[in-house]
Amino acid sequence: GENVEQHPSTLSVQEGDSAVIKCTYSDSASNYFPWYKQELGKRPQLIIDIRSNVGEKKDQRIAVTLNKTAKHFSLHITETQPEDSAVYFCAASRGDYKLSFGAGTTVTVRA
Amino acid sequence: DAGVIQSPRHEVTEMGQEVTLRCKPISGHDYLFWYRQTMMRGLELLIYFNNNVPIDDSGMPEDRFSAKMPNASFSTLKIQPSEPRDSAVYFCASSREGSPLHFGNGTRLTVT
Numbered sequence: 001g002e003n004v005e006q007h008p009s010t011l012s013v014q015e016g017d018s019a020v021i022k023c024t025y026s027d028s029a030s031n032y033f034p035w036y037k038q039e040l041g042k043r044p045q046l047i048i049d050i051r052s053n054v055g056e057k058k059d060q061r062i063a064v065t066l067n068k069t070a071k072h073f074s075l076h077i078t079e080t081q082p083e084d085s086a087v088y089f090c091a092a093s094r095g096d097y098k099l100s101f102g103a104g105t106t107v108t109v110r111a
Numbered sequence: 112d113a114g115v116i117q118s119p120r121h122e123v124t125e126m127g128q129e130v131t132l133r134c135k136p137i138s139g140h141d142y143l144f145w146y147r148q149t150m151m152r153g154l155e156l157l158i159y160f161n162n163n164v165p166i167d168d169s170g171m172p173e174d175r176f177s178a179k180m181p182n183a184s185f186s187t188l189k190i191q192p193s194e195p196r197d198s199a200v201y202f203c204a205s206s207r208e209g210s211p212l213h214f215g216n217g218t219r220l221t222v223t
Binding site for chain 1: 154
């Protein structure tokens with residue numbers, strides 16, 4: 001099955017700086033890569049996703065890049081704000097369905 | 112839409128008791144998933160259904176766990192008998208083709 005590794009496990013950044021989270025996947029047939037944000041005590045919520053026919057996607061301060069050859073994808077958050085503090089999960093799947101999640105990255109934005 | 116609805120939000124039970132978690136997926140979603148989240152193991156897929164039929168239950172930890180989906184708007188995850196190591200947050204999620212996965216608010220289970 002698919003194996004997704006995520007790094008780093010924790011990330012502390014100064015407000016206004018950028019944060020980068022990296023994930024690798026094992027199944028070369030995976031073609032869907034979503035990112036979820038989970039605030040303390042709440043459910044994971046989709047923040048951005050990318051499909052294998054696209055190399056990069058942006059949504060305001062968030063961007064995701066995908067390197068199919070190397071089988072890795074990254075989340076970039078620019079101009080971080082305190083409300084960006086949360087646990088972020090990457091995931092991968094063939095199609096939209098059976099997602100395999102990374103272990104999560106706890107992001108702390110220091111004011 | 113109200114989103115994926117799970118009940119109860121919290122469940123505290125004693126070891127050996129039966130626990131039933133409930134989920135109502137988003138209307139029109141034909142895929143339903145049960146995940147378990149712990150600090151040690153992260154988000155684990157337990158089982159998923161398509162059109163009310165179980166497709167993959169390879170993540171179900173053991174025979175104490177069972178899941179059903181009697182109709183398109185309702186699913187249950189049952190643990191019998193429960194054990195302290197079952198303590199976790201259990202998420203139900205639903206999706207359909209072309210739509211991302213939407214999670215419910217989860218059920219926090221504590222088995223003492």
